[in-house]
Amino acid sequence: MGRRSAGQVFGGVALAGVLVATVAGCGASAGDDRHPEHRAFALRGHTLTVDSDDSALEIVAADGNKAGSVAVTRWFQGSVVVGGDPKVTWAMKDDRLVLRVKCSGIVADCSAKHRIEVPRGVVVKVEDEDGSVVARGFRDALSVRTADGSVHVTDSTGPLELRSQDGSVRAEVSSRRVRATTVDGSVRLELGAVPDLVDTRSSDGSVSLALPHASYRVTTSTGDGSVNVSVPRDDSSAHVVSARTDDGAVTVRTVN
Incomplete structure (x- = not known):
């Protein structure tokens, strides 16, 4: 091995010090x-x-x-x-x-x-590769997809389609049609109006729906977890609700 000068050694140590200091203070x-x-x-x-x-x-x-x-x-x-x-x-x-x-x-x-x-009056579609998405106030259709981040929608009445690959999906809305899916995370919906369709799915996480008092045609499934449905059920109802997860608890209840 060749000999290094004192300047080269010092320069390497100095750079290493800068990198360590930067890493320590990152964020x-x-x-x-x-x-x-x-x-x-x-x-x-x-x-x-x-x-x-x-x-x-x-x-x-x-x-x-x-x-x-x-x-x-x-x-x-x-x-x-x-x-x-x-x-x-x-x-x-x-x-x-x-x-x-x-x-x-x-x-x-x-x-x-x-x-x-x-x-x-504008229909919005969101495509986010990495980052959380918060949305509110929509009367028109809203679609949100994020590859890595949570989704949270509030104060909306328009149709919603919400999807995350890695993150939770939450909504407190009065939309009559909601589709919410996550691969890795929980789904939490609280609806202020009786919906026509709610379709929810998680591959790894719990699913919890809070719905206004009405009779619903409910479908639930879980690969590993409990199922608790306390809303009135009617297989002929026009209000269709699906809550599914591969690993986690499923809850479908009436809004308090």
């Missing part, structure tokens, strides 16, 4: 961004797809939002010790809002959050 939080950016994007139609790769999302149907315009607020914190500077981009392509985070290198630590305000 970027978008909430620490005190100066978020704001931008409005024109929306010509009545549908919007939110396409995000690595960000927490808050989607709001807002009465005060200008028709034909989507208002976006962005919070971002990030650092990369060795590699390119982290950055975030946003762009509207037809009816698709594309949100991207670039954060790669040695000891890369980034966090992004977007709040998206959508005018009433």
